[in-house]
Amino acid sequence: MSDQIRVLIVDDIAETREHLAKLLSFEPDMSVAGTAASGREAVELSKKLRPDVVLMDINMPDMDGITAAEHLAAEVPSAAVVMMSVQGEADYLRRSMLAGAREFLVKPFSSDELSSSIRQVFAREREKQARTPITPIPGPAAAGQPRSEERTQTEPGRVVAVFGPKGGIGRTTLAVNVAVAAASELGMRTCLVDASFQFGDVGVLLNLNPKNKSIADVLPDLESGEIEGLDNFVINHSSGVRVLLAPPSPEVAELITPTAIKRMLEALRATHDLVIVDCTPSFNDVGLAILDMADTLLTMLTLEITSIKNVRIFLSLAEQLGYGPEKIRLVLNRADSSLGIRVADVEHSIGRRVDHTIVSDGRSVVYALNRGVPFFLSNREAQVSQDVLRLAQAVAGPRTADADGAKKGAVKKSLFGRR
Numbered sequence: 341m342s343d344q345i346r347v348l349i350v351d352d353i354a355e356t357r358e359h360l361a362k363l364l365s366f367e368p369d370m371s372v373a374g375t376a377a378s379g380r381e382a383v384e385l386s387k388k389l390r391p392d393v394v395l396m397d398i399n400m401p402d403m404d405g406i407t408a409a410e411h412l413a414a415e416v417p418s419a420a421v422v423m424m425s426v427q428g429e430a431d432y433l434r435r436s437m438l439a440g441a442r443e444f445l446v447k448p449f450s451s452d453e454l455s456s457s458i459r460q461v462f463a464r465e466r467e468k469q470a471r472t473p474i475t476p477i478p479g480p481a482a483a484g485q486p487r488s489e490e491r492t493q494t495e496p497g498r499v500v501a502v503f504g505p506k507g508g509i510g511r512t513t514l515a516v517n518v519a520v521a522a523a524s525e526l527g528m529r530t531c532l533v534d535a536s537f538q539f540g541d542v543g544v545l546l547n548l549n550p551k552n553k554s555i556a557d558v559l560p561d562l563e564s565g566e567i568e569g570l571d572n573f574v575i576n577h578s579s580g581v582r583v584l585l586a587p588p589s590p591e592v593a594e595l596i597t598p599t600a601i602k603r604m605l606e607a608l609r610a611t612h613d614l615v616i617v618d619c620t621p622s623f624n625d626v627g628l629a630i631l632d633m634a635d636t637l638l639t640m641l642t643l644e645i646t647s648i649k650n651v652r653i654f655l656s657l658a659e660q661l662g663y664g665p666e667k668i669r670l671v672l673n674r675a676d677s678s679l680g681i682r683v684a685d686v687e688h689s690i691g692r693r694v695d696h697t698i699v700s701d702g703r704s705v706v707y708a709l710n711r712g713v714p715f716f717l718s719n720r721e722a723q724v725s726q727d728v729l730r731l732a733q734a735v736a737g738p739r740t741a742d743a744d745g746a747k748k749g750a751v752k753k754s755l756f757g758r759r
């Protein structure tokens with residue numbers, strides 16, 4: 341990538357194309373690589389010209405900008421798309437972001453907005469490329485980080501289940517960012533598993549949407565015990581995290597058995613330092629198989645009475661399951677929200693201390709979510725990122741005595757006659 345930002349302008353109106361080209365000609369660090377009048381032409385030209393940034397209109401005849409962005413994400417991933425539209429509706433924004441667009445400009449915009457958006461997108465793309473692992477399999481190294489793939493994998497990696505007995509409390513947010521922190525900052529060979537099998541969100545947070553690469557595709561092998569091909573379905577994210585996505589359609593979740601999950605986690609822990617699993621709040625047999633296998637349960641809660649009540653119930657259930665207190669780490673998310681409940685009240689109510697706290701930062705978290713770039717990468721200095729790093733350091737530490745005991749064959753109780 342040269343220092344000049346090469347921009348492809350895509351709009352069906354000739355006058356708009358000329359106007360945009362003129363605006364860009366005043367920017368010393370930008371040049372117009374070409375212009376296109378439709379989505380289809382944009383994709384064809386991008387393949388030839390390899391622009392750094394594609395300035396894309398949404399509503400165009402032939403092929404619209406969102407479809408063109410999807411094609412570019414697959415065929416010319418180095419071209420970062422900045423979407424332009426007169427409609428600023430949330431649906432357009434979301435669809436554009438899901439299609440891989442990096443930025444969204446609502447027309448009319450000023451020349452300053454235009455140039456600063458292009459610069460930002462370009463800078464982020466360059467940073468991302470610098471981080472891309474040189475040897476993706478089997479060593480997902482982030483740039484400059486000491487890696488542990490050289491270690492002989494005689495010792496199995498640690499399975500960390502990110503759990504919480506209530507929906508919408510930040511499990512996926514935390515699982516994704518802790519995994520990114522462990523891989524990119526701590527140099528750990530990390531695999532993130534989306535075990536929210538029906539409506540997994542990990543792909544959205546990481547802007548990954550490949551075809552035929554999810555747990556669904558490896559299920560037959562997992563069932564038959566032929567798991568050598570598992571690695572082919574794990575995606576390398578640019579942060580260094582390796583990702584096993586949830587099935588693309590919810591009905592597949594019913595076909596997943598505890599046996600398949602156990603085989604999968606055993607195989608992944610044999611080849612990774614850390615296996616982070618984004619769980620659902622449900623207690624079905626598959627969910628319990630994951631909790632059983634985990635060395636550490638990051639049990640999340642928020643400052644809401646329903647969440648606190650459910651954690652209290654879960655803690656007594658965990659005792660019946662034979663999970664020692666060391667296996668469970670309580671993580672209070674959005675801990676600084678002033679909602680009338682203090683951390684001390686929570687601790688008093690559940691009868692144990694909160695082990696980790698994560699601040700509330702809607703701005704960084706939701707912005708990152710809508711862009712498909714984890715906040716740990718895009719907003720590394722934020723307090724929420726620092727909290728995540730501390731948590732990643734804690735889970736990366738020595739394995740708990742409790743979990744080792746479980747591995748050595750400690751007899752565990754069963755709740756509902758699991759398979």
Ligand SMILES: Nc1ncnc2c1ncn2[C@@H]1O[C@H](COP(=O)(O)OP(=O)(O)OP(=O)(O)O)[C@@H](O)[C@H]1O
Nearest residue numbers: 507508509510511512513674699700701702705706
């Ligand atoms: N620390 C935080 N500060 C601000 N917002 C947050 C924080 N953590 C999570 N959120 C927001 O809370 C919402 C729920 O988060 P997330 O999807 O990670 O939860 P979840 O427990 O995985 O939900 P689900 O039950 O749907 O799987 C999201 O909008 C997310 O951006």
Ligand SMILES: [Mg+2]
Nearest residue numbers: 511512536541
């Ligand atoms: Mg989730």
